[in-house]
Amino acid sequence: MNNHNNEIVDVVIAGLGPTGATLAHLLGKRGLSVLVLEREPVFYGNARAVYTDDECMRVMQAASVAPELAADMQIDTPAQWTFPDGRVIGRYWQLKRSFGWPVINFLYQPWLETKLSELLSRYPAVRVLRGRELVDFTQDGELVSLTHQATQNCRFGDGDGQRVELEIDPAPVTLKARYLVGADGGRSTVRETLGIGMDGKNFPEPWLVVDLEQKEGEDALRHIPYFNFICDPRCPTVSCPQPGRFHRFEFMLMPGQSKEYMEDPATVRELVGRYVDPDKFEVKRKLVYTFNALVAREWRRGRVLLAGDAAHMTPQFMGQGMSSGVRDAYNLAWKLEAVLRGKASEQLLDTYGRERYHHAKAMIDISVMMKDFVSMSNPFKTALRNAVVKTLNATPVAGKWLREGGFKPTPTYKAGSYLGLPRRGRRGVEGTLLPQPQVRTFTGKRVLLDELLGEGFALIGLEHNPLTALAPESQKFLAALDTRYVTLYPFGGRPQGASVQRYAPAGVLEVEEPDGDLVAWFRRAGRGRDLVAIVRPDKFVFALVPAKELETALSELKSQLGWRPNLAAGQVDFAALRKSA
Numbered sequence: 001m002n003n004h005n006n007e008i009v010d011v012v013i014a015g016l017g018p019t020g021a022t023l024a025h026l027l028g029k030r031g032l033s034v035l036v037l038e039r040e041p042v043f044y045g046n047a048r049a050v051y052t053d054d055e056c057m058r059v060m061q062a063a064s065v066a067p068e069l070a071a072d073m074q075i076d077t078p079a080q081w082t083f084p085d086g087r088v089i090g091r092y093w094q095l096k097r098s099f100g101w102p103v104i105n106f107l108y109q110p111w112l113e114t115k116l117s118e119l120l121s122r123y124p125a126v127r128v129l130r131g132r133e134l135v136d137f138t139q140d141g142e143l144v145s146l147t148h149q150a151t152q153n154c155r156f157g158d159g160d161g162q163r164v165e166l167e168i169d170p171a172p173v174t175l176k177a178r179y180l181v182g183a184d185g186g187r188s189t190v191r192e193t194l195g196i197g198m199d200g201k202n203f204p205e206p207w208l209v210v211d212l213e214q215k216e217g218e219d220a221l222r223h224i225p226y227f228n229f230i231c232d233p234r235c236p237t238v239s240c241p242q243p244g245r246f247h248r249f250e251f252m253l254m255p256g257q258s259k260e261y262m263e264d265p266a267t268v269r270e271l272v273g274r275y276v277d278p279d280k281f282e283v284k285r286k287l288v289y290t291f292n293a294l295v296a297r298e299w300r301r302g303r304v305l306l307a308g309d310a311a312h313m314t315p316q317f318m319g320q321g322m323s324s325g326v327r328d329a330y331n332l333a334w335k336l337e338a339v340l341r342g343k344a345s346e347q348l349l350d351t352y353g354r355e356r357y358h359h360a361k362a363m364i365d366i367s368v369m370m371k372d373f374v375s376m377s378n379p380f381k382t383a384l385r386n387a388v389v390k391t392l393n394a395t396p397v398a399g400k401w402l403r404e405g406g407f408k409p410t411p412t413y414k415a416g417s418y419l420g421l422p423r424r425g426r427r428g429v430e431g432t433l434l435p436q437p438q439v440r441t442f443t444g445k446r447v448l449l450d451e452l453l454g455e456g457f458a459l460i461g462l463e464h465n466p467l468t469a470l471a472p473e474s475q476k477f478l479a480a481l482d483t484r485y486v487t488l489y490p491f492g493g494r495p496q497g498a499s500v501q502r503y504a505p506a507g508v509l510e511v512e513e514p515d516g517d518l519v520a521w522f523r524r525a526g527r528g529r530d531l532v533a534i535v536r537p538d539k540f541v542f543a544l545v546p547a548k549e550l551e552t553a554l555s556e557l558k559s560q561l562g563w564r565p566n567l568a569a570g571q572v573d574f575a576a577l578r579k580s581a
Helices: 018-029 054-062 066-070 109-122 189-194 259-263 265-272 321-340 346-374 379-394 396-403 472-480 517-525 547-561
Strands: 003-014 034-038 079-082 088-092 126-130 132-139 144-150 173-182 198-214 227-230 237-241 246-252 281-296 304-306 438-440 446-448 458-462 484-490 509-513 531-535 541-546
Touching (some): 003 018, 018 054, 018 109, 018 126, 066 109, 088 396, 132 189, 246 265, 265 281, 531 547
Parallel strands (some): 173 304
Antiparallel strands (some): 198 246, 198 281, 237 246, 438 446, 438 509, 531 541
């Protein structure tokens, strides 16, 4: 019998992978009611993603989980292209922390997902139902009606990909939500129900992934401390360190090698034995897979949105699959909250797909290029590749570009596709991610900038109080957006002396920057004096303008948000309709 539940929640999320869990944290922190449906009854505990970057750790900072997750990560691990004997062809490392966190972070996904799931208990309005799958939904102009039931077909491990049929009562339940987000993976039920297709291609080249756990008391990995693309034309291989006692190898299948042959324990032992002593490890997982480079044609249809692998599938060669989904969550969370709280009209949600599509596609494209680069098996082409890399690495400018990952797409939205003023020339920063330095407060404490900017909009003035340029009406508008105000000074550049006001200006945080990167960013991108940056809740830049142009920029912000003074008052009070917890 179908249980009709009268409950109305703000957002239902289908899927508790990294994307769904991150989104649940970000929405829960904003005080929204969230229900997460996870089809697997238990977390099956196998690794898939192994890496995330500084942009995504910044998102985890916003979700207030970064310190807990970072404690279980390997950071600043060099990535290398090597010969099979370990000789280095080229290297990639980037130690600069432009966004406040290490660029290279290797993780063990079971630990990350478990921690993300456990920490959701912080939010009373966020509930997780495991072993419940979304089976149907419809929508009208106000709500999404959806049905979920007990999972009938599930897996308790993905070491071999097998699934189990469960003989249990499906016990379907119907409820309503204001929005539904499909973060339910590459085989997304939400995407398929909507009939949304994907563009791109499927790659036929299969790879064998082998996850190892070093046995207790063993020490057998000292000779492979870094992440290696092993450029072996006989068998291109990836060697990936992970936290704890874990390590991953990936081997490309060569012509004539079948899935059954590669997954055979004897084959696995022989392949792994090329690099480590297999007797010192337990095989946690061995699975042949192919990969996809696909992007959904639509990311939103009415009150239903897609995120993570449901919206895009990224080859693993740049480690950006999970990270792209985390970026989706950050972009979407503040926009959902703004619409639900009456801070913006529903048109704001159209910018989610427009912004994220091009950046996700750029990550897919560079991942495909890296796949082609590391998986060469033609002896002539591999020799040419190796020579080119070694030459680039020895050249000062090109070598620096290679080592610091200049090939990785920057967090910059495509011109004409983002929420913000048009970019002003090559140095324009609109639609780009704001740097996050450590700043020094008046009391001498160093903090990451985002800790002061909060979860709403922010105005940052370079040696200028951004409040002084605002009309009373603009201050009311910005108050409705939970805006914070910051004045940034160069290190040692605070006002001082007998003629200076002896108390801090009301409503403004004053900080100075020891490293000078953000100050240089202002001066490089801005024109004139008294520059003010309008920063979105996801820390992308809406505008950087002289203070005299601030009112004009705010008028454009109102327009792009679809904001009007009575918007919040016109919202239905769904909170009054919810069942009490």
